[in-house]
Amino acid sequence: MTVQPARSAAMVPALHGAAGHETGRRIVVILAFLAIAAVMPFMVDAYWQRVLIFTFVNIALASSWNIIGGVAGYPSFGHGAFFGIGAYTSAMLIIRADLPFVVAIVGGGVVAGLFSLLFIPLFRQRGFYFALSTLAAQMAVETIVRTWSFTRGIEQWDMGWNFPDLGSLTFFYYLMLGLLGLCLLSVVALMASRVGYALKALHKDEIVAASVGVPATHYKSVAFVFSAIWPGVMGAAYGPFLVYISPDNVFSMSMTLNMILISIFGGIGTVTGPILGGLVLSAIDQIAWSNFLEYHHLIYGIMIVTIISFWPGGLVSLIEKAWSKRK
Amino acid sequence: MLDIFFFGFLRGAVFALAAFGFSLVLGVLGIVNLAHGVFIVLGASVTYALYSAGTPIVLAALAAAATTGLLGMLIQRLFIDRVFNMHPLMVLVQTFGVAIIVSELANKAFGTSERLLRLDVPGLPYVEIGSVFVPTYEIVVFVVSLVSAGLLVAVLNYTSFGRAVRACRDSRQSAELVGINVPRVFLLTMGICGAWAGLAGALILGLRPTAPHMHFMWTIEAFLVVIIGGLGSMGGALVGGFLYGVLNFAAYYYWPSTAPAVIFGALIVMLMLRPAGLFGLGTVVRK
16 A cells, blocks of 8 residues: 555645744734733633633643644644643642742643653654554553652642642633743744744655655654643643642543644644634533533534544634635 | 463453454554444443343343444444545544544443453353363353454455455555445444454453443553554454463553553554564555
């Protein structure tokens, strides 16, 4: 069997060239989004502020997954591990070492970034095999965190970590929003840089790209470390917000699936896709939670299957189609 | 030490049975089906429900296999057929979504509690082999697994349908050119995959506790068996099953709390060093 171009064709239309004006347009969209989000606390109650915080985290996670999974075309199924590592690093730095929150946030990113270097040998794989290797890696990390007494909790019998109160809801709202802003701007910067172009070339045809002198492994590693650092940072900031963390809530498979699903729903490989996908999916998720709690998982599954079966290009492709028809 | 090898070997046959369909689908359709574990747990749930309602165990197991076989065809027709040609990511996420839906529905229908049947062969509950006491049921499972695996191999090797399946596996385009109805072959392949995995689930019900929510662990285990044994040959899957059976038993015996990490670690090492498997005919899936 030869390489079949049809396999990757479904994802290629979403990847378009990022000329200079495109970068400018992206920054404007992101700043507008951040500005609207910044005034929201004055208009909504505490419940919706919490929902928005979850949404911000989801968007940041999906945007960083999208770099390796969407733009470079390496579907990582182990990204939840970096979020969990960030949250656990934060717990150990704050609770065990009594360090300030800022150090914990930076530390979460650093540890997740360093940890992602261990994953780099997995880049010998592609497609299904890469996905399954990263999935196995996440599950191995989760098992170790769950059983090793050093990471399990501060006391022998603990199965998780309890954070002290680090700030009000409003504090966490602006913290998460600020981190999300930094994350999105860094994604735009990365896409406009040499790395972004190289990744797109690698996605389209890795062999051709390598043969014209794109150092494939180097750029894939840069993309992977980048897309691991932000989940680490978000995890480190999110842990204290959750107050109690355990492998069940920060290492769960649904963290990874959410990143993937939001990217696909919004438009895989695009910068605005994860933002759109994160907003819409979080809204649907919220409605499902509050109205059909018992069927929440079922609705989630149906949503996944429907999106992939009927809408593989995501919202961005629909909007673009409507836009080009109008012209 | 000896019993670990012995029981691992015995269980290996049922692991192989659980993985046959996975290997076949990976070879023929060229996809990793993350809903594979659902067939296994559903096979166990249906068997349990029918058996508790008074159906003889053999009939219950066959009915379960038929159910999961039909489910496999349904999943192929409704969902996988749309995406199997796209990027691997789409297939993975979609089949995982299917797995969530089916296992949630099974949770509602059969309950979330873990089921285990105590099945003894009347009159002869244990057999003594050397110094090891072996429940006769384990030997029955071993034999049934080998026989049904042999049946599948015979179908693949000696019938015209089997030739069509192998043709699709070796080259889809050429198969289409010589007039093989490829969509029909895919449909039946998923049906076979579902039926054999469902039968495996029915047998496993007497060996270890099973519940619908465990589907993903079984998917991973089937994948591991296929990777160890190598793609492209049913014999490879059988050897993979035996090796995995021993690994699984040893891991849970020596490192009970970190056993999953040991198993996942083994999977990563296999994927990195020998993705074609120990006895594989070479990589069949190149994407």
